[in-house]
Amino acid sequence: MAVSLHHLTFFFPVLCPLSPKSRYWSLRSSVSRTELHGATRKPNPRAIMAFASNKDNQEAVLQPGERLYLGMDFGTSGARYALIDKHGTIHSEGKREYPLYMNGETMDWIQSWKTTIFSLLKDVPVHFRPLVASISIDGTSATTIIVDGTTGEPLWRPFLYNESCPDALPMVKSIAPVNHTVCSGSSTLCKLVSWWNAEDSNKKSALLLHQADWLLWLLHGKLGVSDYNNALKVGYDPEVDSYPPWLLAQPYSQVLPSVTAPGTSIGFLKEDIRTQFGFREDCVVCTGTTDSIAAFLAARATHPGKAVTSLGSTLAIKLLSTKRIEDARFGVYSHRLDDKWLVGGASNTGGAVLRELFTDEQLDKLSKQINPTEASPLEYYPLKAVGERFPVADPNLAPRLHPRPESDVEYLHGILESIARIEAKAYSLLKDMGATQAEEVFTAGGGAKNEKWIKIRERVLGLPVSRAMQTEAAFGAALLALKGAQQSIN
Ligand SMILES: Nc1ncnc2c1ncn2[C@@H]1O[C@H](COP(=O)(O)OP(=O)(O)O)[C@@H](O)[C@H]1O
Numbered sequence: 001m002a003v004s005l006h007h008l009t010f011f012f013p014v015l016c017p018l019s020p021k022s023r024y025w026s027l028r029s030s031v032s033r034t035e036l037h038g039a040t041r042k043p044n045p046r047a048i049m050a051f052a053s054n055k056d057n058q059e060a061v062l063q064p065g066e067r068l069y070l071g072m073d074f075g076t077s078g079a080r081y082a083l084i085d086k087h088g089t090i091h092s093e094g095k096r097e098y099p100l101y102m103n104g105e106t107m108d109w110i111q112s113w114k115t116t117i118f119s120l121l122k123d124v125p126v127h128f129r130p131l132v133a134s135i136s137i138d139g140t141s142a143t144t145i146i147v148d149g150t151t152g153e154p155l156w157r158p159f160l161y162n163e164s165c166p167d168a169l170p171m172v173k174s175i176a177p178v179n180h181t182v183c184s185g186s187s188t189l190c191k192l193v194s195w196w197n198a199e200d201s202n203k204k205s206a207l208l209l210h211q212a213d214w215l216l217w218l219l220h221g222k223l224g225v226s227d228y229n230n231a232l233k234v235g236y237d238p239e240v241d242s243y244p245p246w247l248l249a250q251p252y253s254q255v256l257p258s259v260t261a262p263g264t265s266i267g268f269l270k271e272d273i274r275t276q277f278g279f280r281e282d283c284v285v286c287t288g289t290t291d292s293i294a295a296f297l298a299a300r301a302t303h304p305g306k307a308v309t310s311l312g313s314t315l316a317i318k319l320l321s322t323k324r325i326e327d328a329r330f331g332v333y334s335h336r337l338d339d340k341w342l343v344g345g346a347s348n349t350g351g352a353v354l355r356e357l358f359t360d361e362q363l364d365k366l367s368k369q370i371n372p373t374e375a376s377p378l379e380y381y382p383l384k385a386v387g388e389r390f391p392v393a394d395p396n397l398a399p400r401l402h403p404r405p406e407s408d409v410e411y412l413h414g415i416l417e418s419i420a421r422i423e424a425k426a427y428s429l430l431k432d433m434g435a436t437q438a439e440e441v442f443t444a445g446g447g448a449k450n451e452k453w454i455k456i457r458e459r460v461l462g463l464p465v466s467r468a469m470q471t472e473a474a475f476g477a478a479l480l481a482l483k484g485a486q487q488s489i490n
């Protein structure tokens with residue numbers, strides 16, 4: 001039975017200052033102040049989330065021999081790292097945008113992600129590296145890489161998280177239970193079947209990895225390992241901890257990775273990387289998760305009814321529920337978290353639409369002029385391109401961002417309010433499907449900094465909405481590294 005995330009939790013509220021994020025990359029050794037807040041006992045060494053508060057602004061002090069835990073988040077528009085201690089204090093964090101590598105007209109994401117992971121390792125301050133006990137990574141969900149099972153080299157371009165392969169849908173629907181999570185064009189299984197059916201696919205020694213799995217392989221060198229969050233959309237059943245018979249009966253099941261719980265230690269950091277960067281030989285690399293699960297972990301919402309909306313490039317919703325629900329017609333699925341379920345989905349609306357229209361500075365300036373108590377009369381469906389995953393799974397849903405008013409303030413207000421209406425529709429759908437009703441929403445991602453948007457969302461959702469104490473998924477990945485550091489190598 002996989003070690004659970006929540007069985008080991010041990011809570012002290014942490015109030016770590018969040019570092020301001022520059023547009024390109026910000027590298028700082030942010031030393032947040034900690035003091036173990038009112039602890040009456042030594043923190044449980046197996047705790048995942050022992051937090052301290054920065055009650056009286058003391059400098060964070062690393063005790064002699066104390067170790068650090070490195071989380072990396074490979075999101076849609078960039079990657080970040082967070083370096084924490086066992087109390088959840090952030091000792092360093094940084095961000096990199098993905099460098100552009102082009103193969104003719106197409107982006108070479110493999111080269112970009114590979115460059116970025118080693119750039120982030122370089123950004124970890126040299127004096128902290130020998131203290132790093134473990135590393136974990138979250139990536140965008142259903143981002144799929146088919147690699148050579150012996151060399152790990154990609155055999156095909158990656159399928160990105162929001163890419164759809166409708167050609168494979170009839171075949172997938174013919175083998176999976178009705179409305180199963182994989183019955184969506186953007187599912188990992190549809191991407192696998194689409195590749196398998198391509199005439200020049202080299203099936204012999206192929207292996208399927210998710211973005212986080214492949215990045216972690218670069219660090220630990222053990223091919224073919226995934227986690228039950230990333231593997232959900234290829235058809236893995238986290239409730240029974242196995243692939244279902246209907247999937248194992250398929251010829252392409254031979255390419256599926258093995259699956260374990262997020263935050264499971266898989267192997268030591270490869271020697272060449274350790275020596276190049278100055279990490280210790282006992283530094284372990286652990287399985288990861290998806291970016292919106294990592295954002296949920298970072299927010300530390302622990303009771304059913306608590307939810308996290310990640311306002312990143314996309315809008316991803318995670319509601320902690322005692323009941324598992326799924327229906328591909330609406331893009332609804334459930335990730336496992338300990339003995340509960342993170343129900344929700346990911347819409348293609350979100351920050352990526354805003355970034356096409358406004359810079360972060362313009363968003364900041366214009367948002368300040370919005371009156372969040374007034375409803376915008378503008379009705380949009382903000383999308384970058386045709387196609388929506390959740391709360392409706394409609395590959396033909398067209399963006400709607402007109403009429404555009406003269407005033408940019410009114411235009412932005414209309415877009416923020418329209419995204420809030422999509423969010424409200426999503427939470428209402430989850431309730432109608434029997435999930436635990438949402439009672440409070442924490443906000444993660446780049447949009448969490450927008451106080452006016454939080455107020456708009458509170459009004460539209462009719463729920464308390466706040467910014468999570470930790471809004472970065474990298475913090476959640478660091479918590480997984482902390483969990484994995486307590487385990488022996490698998
Ligand atoms: N003040 C703001 N208000 C609303 N959205 C913002 C603001 N500042 C940045 N964003 C949005 O945040 C998004 C980036 O969030 P982030 O969590 O880094 O995305 P991802 O991890 O998906 O790449 C961008 O799409 C940007 O438009």
Ligand SMILES: O=C(CO)[C@H](O)[C@H](O)COP(=O)(O)O
Pocket residue numbers: 075076139140141142161290291292293312313314315316344345346347
């Ligand atoms: O939108 C996305 C990229 O940011 C992903 O789809 C997001 O991770 C949601 O997937 P999951 O719910 O499986 O984490």
